[in-house]
Amino acid sequence: MYDVIIIGKGPAGISTSLYTQRSNLKTLVIGKDKGALEKADKIENYYGFSNAISGSELLENGIEGAKKLGVQILTDEVLSISYEDVNNYKVTTKEGEYNTKTLVFATGTTRKTSNVENVEKFEGKGVSYCAVCDGFFYRGKDVAVLGAGDYAIHEATELVPLVNSISLLTNGAKKIELRSDKIKVYDNSVKRLKGEETLEAVELDDNTVIPISGIFIAEGTASSTDFAKKLGIQTENNYMVIDDKKMTNVPGIFAVGDCTKGLKQISRAVADGAIAGISVKEYLRNIK
Ligand SMILES: Cc1cc2nc3c(=O)[nH]c(=O)nc-3n(C[C@H](O)[C@H](O)[C@H](O)COP(=O)(O)OP(=O)(O)OC[C@H]3O[C@@H](n4cnc5c(N)ncnc54)[C@H](O)[C@@H]3O)c2cc1C
Numbered sequence: 001m002y003d004v005i006i007i008g009k010g011p012a013g014i015s016t017s018l019y020t021q022r023s024n025l026k027t028l029v030i031g032k033d034k035g036a037l038e039k040a041d042k043i044e045n046y047y048g049f050s051n052a053i054s055g056s057e058l059l060e061n062g063i064e065g066a067k068k069l070g071v072q073i074l075t076d077e078v079l080s081i082s083y084e085d086v087n088n089y090k091v092t093t094k095e096g097e098y099n100t101k102t103l104v105f106a107t108g109t110t111r112k113t114s115n116v117e118n119v120e121k122f123e124g125k126g127v128s129y130c131a132v133c134d135g136f137f138y139r140g141k142d143v144a145v146l147g148a149g150d151y152a153i154h155e156a157t158e159l160v161p162l163v164n165s166i167s168l169l170t171n172g173a174k175k176i177e178l179r180s181d182k183i184k185v186y187d188n189s190v191k192r193l194k195g196e197e198t199l200e201a202v203e204l205d206d207n208t209v210i211p212i213s214g215i216f217i218a219e220g221t222a223s224s225t226d227f228a229k230k231l232g233i234q235t236e237n238n239y240m241v242i243d244d245k246k247m248t249n250v251p252g253i254f255a256v257g258d259c260t261k262g263l264k265q266i267s268r269a270v271a272d273g274a275i276a277g278i279s280v281k282e283y284l285r286n287i288k
Helices: 011-022 035-039 055-069 131-138 150-159 224-231 266-287
Strands: 002-007 027-031 072-075 078-085 088-093 097-105 142-146 165-169 183-186 190-195 199-204 209-211 214-217 253-255
Touching: 002 011, 002 088, 002 266, 011 027, 011 055, 011 266, 027 097, 035 055, 055 072, 078 150, 078 224, 097 266, 131 150, 131 214, 131 224, 142 150, 142 209, 150 165, 150 214, 165 199, 199 214, 253 266
Parallel strands: 002 027, 002 097, 027 072, 097 253, 142 165, 142 214, 165 183
Antiparallel strands: 078 088, 088 097, 190 199, 199 209
16 A cells, blocks of 8 residues: 555646655655656756756656656556545556555646537537546447447446447547447447537448447547546546645545646646645645
8 A cells, every 4th residue: 555646747746746756655656657748849948947947858858857756657648546434545557557645746747639510519418528427327238338448448347247249440540440239339430529509420431320328538548637537536637626735525535746736847847746745744744
């Protein structure tokens, strides 16, 4: 059991880990990739660098420093998080499962908007972003999952025990081999969602029309908003809402950096991490 799992190995996540590790908390950082900094060629506005530094180099330096302190950092993708018990969350990744007393989201801004026509029109009327939350409403029905990655496969798997059939729509992204009686994979591009008041069908670019009652959007990687919906974390304009201690409305779950509202800059992400690291320590001390 970890004291804290931090999701994201950008400046916000790594900064948090420096404070939790130095407080002797059992800390695990899980990050998929280099996040926003990978795209930043030249950083000229961050304290302490008289010459410009690339985002990648700054990030590598940060990770190196955390490793020297003994922080455990995994390169992996988080697919789902479930509440097991009071102060016990299970984090499921592509490679494994980990339990933790507290969680820190440092997942950056990865809000995706689907390019499929009518997704917004049917939000709440057949379009869902959470298989665990909404799957029950579609029991015995025919549904679709939109996406081609591990996250989409995970969402489809969650639905298997509940629904009648699942059309996994890769939207032309890639071919998926999946063996399940209930899941049928369609590799064509998705043209549009169709229906009168509520969702009734999905149309592919070869004019195939698949009748469905619901579609679960799971394109790309699970974002902070996807996790927020599943865990009951309050959001505003797709950002996690936090208090002065960087805690969300769910006790023991914190959020830092670009996945929260406010300035999207490294200095702010690092400062958030420092505050959250100290707050996690206080939180754990108070529940003991
Ligand atoms: C092109 C560009 C230029 C920029 N230039 C500057 C600049 O000059 N100065 C400045 O101060 N700021 C700059 N920024 C902004 C800065 O990069 C961000 O504010 C900062 O990186 C935010 O840090 P973060 O840790 O919150 O998020 P990020 O750095 O985006 O890190 C997010 C982390 O979360 C991980 N993650 C997300 N979802 C999952 C999941 N499901 N499973 C596992 N891991 C996950 C990602 O892999 C990544 O490790 C720039 C940004 C861009 C895009």
